[in-house]
Amino acid sequence: MRNLKRTLRPSPALIVAFVALFAAMGGIGYATTKLKPNSVKAKNIHSGAVTSDKLADGAVTTPKFAADAVAPNAANANNAANATNAVNAMNAARLGGAAPGECQTGWLSGSLTVDTAPLNGTLDEPLAVPGFNCASKAADAVTIQREAVGQYTVTYAGNDADVGISTSAGANAVTAVTRIDPGVFLVKVWNNGDAAFVDGKVVSLVVF
Secondary structure (H helix, E strand, C coil): CHHHHHHHCCCHHHHHHHHHHHHHHHHHHHHHHCCCCCCCCHHHCCCCCCCHHHCCCCCCCHHHCCCCCCCHHHHHHHHHHHHHHHHHHHHHCCECCECCCCCCCCCCCEEEEEECHHHCCCCCCCEECCEEECCCCCCCCEEEEEEECCEEEEEECCCCCCCEEEEEECCCEEEEEEEEECCEEEEEEEECCCCCECCCCEEEEEEC
């Protein structure tokens, strides 16, 4: 029995080995759970080891940024906001995508109301008169020329309108309009009673 107990008793070398093993394990455990303040230096951190998901919310504050640093998301947000504001500003001055006065399909392209009384004599050239022309704001954007008694050529400079509607003020006056060229119309005015062409009527014309 004594011989058996001697056989199972650990040798001094084995005891020393176990002590060294536990000491080493205890040292590792101590080192990983209790680091001294400021003991981890920049050289101890691998490049790319610290990612955004490893930073606590609010861990990096504005004073930590360099003077010329801009957060990418903030820059993108500012650029997007500026672009949106610029588009909104442009759209605010437009209607249906067109600037004020700009010609647009289906819109009113031009209009005119003129007293033909001063046009009784034959004109050598077109007379500029007040009116609306979506294609031009020049002083001569709308002109009228008397061709014959009760017949007038109305021109909207640079305009491609091809449909016109005319009316006239005055007893028994009737009007009709014919497109000659894009933006150019012949307006005729006659008496309803005898169908004779007449001057001196107030004529209105709208074109599309």
